[in-house]
Amino acid sequence: MSHIEKNIRELKRLQDIQQLPGWMNSLHPLGKLLVCVIYIITVASVNKYDIVHLILMAVFPVFAFIVGELSIKDGLYRMRMILPLVAFVGIFNPLLDRTILFTIGNMGISGGVVSMFTLIIKGLFTVLSAYILIATTSIDDICYALRCIHVPKILCIVIMLIYRYFDVMAGEADRVTTAYMLRAPRQKGIHYKAWGALVGQWLLRSMDRAEVVYESMMLRGFDGDFKVKKKEICPADVIYPIAWCIVFAVIKFVL
Amino acid sequence: MHMADALVSPAVAGTMYVLATGAAAYSVKKVREENDPKKIPVMGVMGAFVFATQMLNFTIPGTGSSGHLCGGMMLSALLGPFAGFLTMIGVLLVQCLLFADGGLLALGCNVWNMAFYGCFIGALLIWKPLMKKGASKGKIALASILGCVLTLQLGAFSVSLETLLSGVTELPFSVFVATMQPIHLAIGFVEGRITAAVLIFIHEARPELLWGVGSESTVKEGKLSFKNTVIVLAVAAAICGGIVSLFASAFPDGLEWSMENVAGTSELEAAGNAYETAAGIQETTSLLPDYAFKGSESVFGTSFSGIVGALAVVLITVGACYAFKFFKKKDSNSSLA
Numbered sequence: 021m022s023h024i025e026k027n028i029r030e031l032k033r034l035q036d037i038q039q040l041p042g043w044m045n046s047l048h049p050l051g052k053l054l055v056c057v058i059y060i061i062t063v064a065s066v067n068k069y070d071i072v073h074l075i076l077m078a079v080f081p082v083f084a085f086i087v088g089e090l091s092i093k094d095g096l097y098r099m100r101m102i103l104p105l106v107a108f109v110g111i112f113n114p115l116l117d118r119t120i121l122f123t124i125g126n127m128g129i130s131g132g133v134v135s136m137f138t139l140i141i142k143g144l145f146t147v148l149s150a151y152i153l154i155a156t157t158s159i160d161d162i163c164y165a166l167r168c169i170h171v172p173k174i175l176c177i178v179i180m181l182i183y184r185y186f187d188v189m190a191g192e193a194d195r196v197t198t199a200y201m202l203r204a205p206r207q208k209g210i211h212y213k214a215w216g217a218l219v220g221q222w223l224l225r226s227m228d229r230a231e232v233v234y235e236s237m238m239l240r241g242f243d244g245d246f247k248v249k250k251k252e253i254c255p256a257d258v259i260y261p262i263a264w265c266i267v268f269a270v271i272k273f274v275l
Numbered sequence: 276m277h278m279a280d281a282l283v284s285p286a287v288a289g290t291m292y293v294l295a296t297g298a299a300a301y302s303v304k305k306v307r308e309e310n311d312p313k314k315i316p317v318m319g320v321m322g323a324f325v326f327a328t329q330m331l332n333f334t335i336p337g338t339g340s341s342g343h344l345c346g347g348m349m350l351s352a353l354l355g356p357f358a359g360f361l362t363m364i365g366v367l368l369v370q371c372l373l374f375a376d377g378g379l380l381a382l383g384c385n386v387w388n389m390a391f392y393g394c395f396i397g398a399l400l401i402w403k404p405l406m407k408k409g410a411s412k413g414k415i416a417l418a419s420i421l422g423c424v425l426t427l428q429l430g431a432f433s434v435s436l437e438t439l440l441s442g443v444t445e446l447p448f449s450v451f452v453a454t455m456q457p458i459h460l461a462i463g464f465v466e467g468r469i470t471a472a473v474l475i476f477i478h479e480a481r482p483e484l485l486w487g488v489g490s491e492s493t494v495k496e497g498k499l500s501f502k503n504t505v506i507v508l509a510v511a512a513a514i515c516g517g518i519v520s521l522f523a524s525a526f527p528d529g530l531e532w533s534m535e536n537v538a539g540t541s542e543l544e545a546a547g548n549a550y551e552t553a554a555g556i557q558e559t560t561s562l563l564p565d566y567a568f569k570g571s572e573s574v575f576g577t578s579f580s581g582i583v584g585a586l587a588v589v590l591i592t593v594g595a596c597y598a599f600k601f602f603k604k605k606d607s608n609s610s611l612a
Contacts, residue, residue, distance in 0.1 A: 024330045031373060060380045065285045068443060098375035102279035108454075109282055109444045116445035132445060139281055139443055146280035147375050154372045162372070172303045174315065178365040181319020182326060186369065189320075189327035197331060210331060215469040219328060220476030227353075227484060230320035234313050242312075 024194040028187060037090070038158045044088035048257035049161035050168045055080075055264045056153040062268045063145045068135040069121060076271045077145060080264065084152040095151045102143055110139040159183040164248050173245055180246065185233075189226070196222060276345070276430055276459070277370070278385055280378030284441035291437065292383030298391055299364060302357040314358055322362040325350055326369065345430075347393020348402070348422045349470050353477075355486040356398035363390035384437050388430040396429065397422035403487045410488045415474050420467030427463035431455040 038045065044052075059080050066074045085092055117132030153162070163176040196218060200210050210218065283291075306314065325346035346366070350359035367385050371377040377385045401422040405414050435451045438444055444451070477484055 024327075027330060027374065034373065057379060060280050060378070061285050061288075064280055064283065064288070064380055101277070101374060101376045102281070102378070105277075106279055106281055109438060109446065113445045116447075135443075135445070143279050143281035146378055146380065150280075150372060150375060150379055159369070159372070172299075174303055174306060175299070175361055175364060177315055178318045178322060178362055179368055181316060182322035182362075182365045182369050183373075185320050185323035186326055186373075189323040190330065193327040193330055212465055212469045212472065216472030216476040219331070219469075220473045220480065223324060223353075223473060223477065224480060226320055226324040227317070227481075230317040233320060234316040237316060 024190055024197060028190050028194065031187060031190075033094070034154060035158075037155045040089075042088055042156070043256075044084065044152075044156040047156070047260055048251055048253055049157045049165035051257050051261040052153055052157050053162060053165040054261045056149050058261075058265060058268060059149050060146050062272055063142055063149070065272075066138065066142070068138050069131055071134055071138050071141070073271060073275065074138055074141050074145075076275060077268075079267065079271070081145060081148040081152065084156075085148075088152065088156050090152065090155050094155075095148045096144075098147050098151055099144060102147060106139060106143040110136040113139070160248070164251070167248075177246060181233075185229075188229075192222060192225075276385075276388060276427075276434060277367075277377035278381040278388070278434060278437065280380040282438050282441060282443055283378075283381045283384055284443070285380070287437050287441045288380045288383055290383075291387050295364075295383040295386040295391065298360060298395065299386075302360045305357040306361060309358075314354070318354060318358050318362045319365075321350060321354060322365045322369075325362070326366050329366075329370075344466055344469065345389055345393060345423070345427065347390055348397045348419060348426065348467075349473065351394045351398030352402055352419075352470075352474055352486055353484060356394045359398065360390050360394040363394060384433070388433045388437075392426040392429045392433075393422075397426045398487070401425065406485070406488045408489060410478055410482065410485060412475050412478070415478055416468075416471040419471035419474055420464065423467035423470055424460065424463035427459045427466065428456060431459035 059077075063074070063077050066077070081095075084090065085095070113136040114130060114132035117130060117135060119131045120128040121131050121134055122129055157165075160180060163180050166176050166179075167173065197210070200214065200218065201207070204211070204214075280288075325344070328344050329346060331344075347359065347363050350362055353359070354362060364386055367377060367382060367390065371379060371382060371385070402418045405418040432452065432455070435448065435455050439448050439451065474485065482488065
């Protein structure tokens, strides 16, 4: 299966998970967005040698994966995108920071080893947190939450359109790649000399498609804004972010 | 080049969010001023297009490896810098949420590193001035390659700087920079070539789609305006002061070299109260001795000194020009006549 096909499948899988009738899925998107952002900030602010507090922060992903019935395998699979850079940045820490922080039995654990592990754990938790958000909230709902915090309308519309047309474009990218590979087998990627005509044609088709999209939107009464039904707020929508903020504050400042 | 949340501290992420938000607010204002509702679907579809093309890899000749488009320069050449910048923000946010490529906390950094440089520096300082007198194959190729190489270099340098300021790595700054810059030089060059190939194709097929291309007849004297000249000089001064100064030679300058050969020392010994008092005053008042922070040999001191020095020179020069009335207001009567 090609790289593009994998991405399309991943997207479709995410869309299916978002539609599931779960408790986490039904919460107000603004609360989930706030919890996700506050969690990421709290995790990122943990000291590089403070591995104990960092491990305690696992409480949120553990809760969300159990209650939201999410697949840990899918969550961990997303680490592949950030792992190379995180590993490159952290791998030299054990070599450059040899100060012994504590000992386990007779073995001294250096600051570099601890900071390398905290970096990888931070990477894992932040990726899982973003996965929890997107697996339980659709892009339309995230845009609704962004509008609630006064992110400009134009930006939200562009995000929604990118998302809507992504699978169409990705499908086209897959066809372009397959056609190219059939003509030029055993090549790693498309040769740069072929890009002009190949991608240029595709770009022109995309621009024409944008015209058609605009005309059909106008015919359906588009006036520069998407009409989204206002979501009712229930007690759980308020309790959820407040409770998690208290938990994060206790872990960070009290324990 | 997408940064992960684990690589940035909240302080650095917050600062970059503020900068990215400022650029986004200005872009929203400019796009609103254009008042072209047709542009919104085009931005969305083009964003999806760039997102999809980022999944197509291109071969990097002679290396056996492959890379993918960043897209900022291409979007700006088609939509303009402001709409292009907003579209890139959308692309980066969707990438971060759907495929964990980047992070929510690091979004400000990624917007700055990939969208700001590509759309603002690449489009406004390279594409627009080159296309002012009309487009040609050579000019499109030059603008694309120069734009992609420069903006990727700036982006890669920013990644190193943001990681270092976040304090997550023990890796020395010089090693990090020396690893990041050459890789992105190769990627930038190939990206520039394929961006050029696509834009040349568009220029031949549908030239009206390219942004900022002036026709020969509309060109006046071809001189840079005063405002543009000031902006170009300010950016050049900031780059020279902040970045190029890091690579300044450690060898003595011509005068020091001559003194070393003639007198055996590059510094003159001076004795007396006047010299000691002057040296004392200089020591107390110099904020950045030897182009560095006091008591520190950090490279940021050199960059900071370069930028502060350039700023101070500008302030003193402009102040002196005003003080000695070099800037004279045009006589309204004469202009009317």
